[in-house]
Amino acid sequence: MKEYLGMTLNEFIIRRQSDFKYATGELSRLLSHIGVAAKIVNREVNKAGLVDILGEVGTVNTQGEAQQKLDVYADSQFIHALRASGEVCGMASEEDDNIVTFDNVLANDGKYIVCIDPLDGSSNIDVNVSIGTIFSIYRRISERGHKAEEKDFLQEGLKQVAGGYVIYGSSTMLVYTTGRGVNGFTLDPSIGEFCLSHADIRTPESGAIYSINEGYYLKFEDAIKKYIKYTQEVDKQTKRPYKARYIGSLVADFHRNLLKGGIYIYPATADAPNGKLRLLYEANPLAFVVEQAGGMAINGKDRILDMKPQDLHQRTPLIIGSTNMVNKVMEFIENK
Ligand code: AHG
Ligand code: MN
Ligand code: MN
Ligand code: MN
8 A cells, every 4th residue: 555655536546446346436536526625625724714704604503503604615515516526416414404415317316425524623613723524425225316315314334335534634634435444645735636645544452542521521421430530540551641632623633543542532411412423424434434444433332333323413422443442431331
């Protein structure tokens, strides 16, 4: 894989077409379209302080959150790019109440659907902190030639054919998997291309970082409280006390932990029994990536990728990261 370093995303996708179990050219084109939309969103994110794109729109999304201008902008960019791709018959987004179907012959013939969190880390937009986009691609199960249906989107995460994210950070990266390892591409602004910079990412089995919003400590169940205590105890062998790191943009917290080793937890709380994060738009794509990198993702009971979604905007607790660390949390949950 090292020989591919520096290769552009498009070149890489074409060379690796044999990764795809299904008709290859289509998925390749689709991934390229996602890359283009990401570059457009990146351009707006980069100049956000200079143009009128910061702040709230004044609307509330179906999750009950105030939509930021960039949430809405990114959502419409991805709708636009995916509609134009001709490979996708519909999209489900954190920002849209219902599935978005693309009503033209080309799109209705599309084999794929996309679930997306167009802009992750809304609360960090206005303060110049890393944000992201999270996406996953499934093969439709409804009949081709017709509109996409909700059942196309309610598939288990293990059915993903591709999943990944873009991080708009100190540099912009696109990281994705098609089920044969994880690769990361850094945007080279001088040529406007994502180039392979992180080939075959493997996450460490153990790390020394824990990421959880401890402000909600009193609302956590006992097992999570005990685990937090565990992270703070001193033990050389397990590199404790762990470092606490919490950006508040899932993509950024996840990306750091993926590369360095660590655990991210957004558990159930007394106010939110299913946690906050969305199964389709956040948990599933990152679970696919982490597993492909050698890590784990669970909801506190089951593997995230085995969950059968009942609802587009379903939430789930998420415990994700280095295998030994996720297993340790599981021990606390089982022994509570
Ligand atoms: P989004 O901006 O897409 O709505 O996602 C927000 C998420 C996620 O990015 C982050 O990890 C989490 O919300 C933070 O929530 P808390 O402020 O409750 O910790
Ligand atoms: Mn949101
Ligand atoms: Mn999000
Ligand atoms: Mn979002």
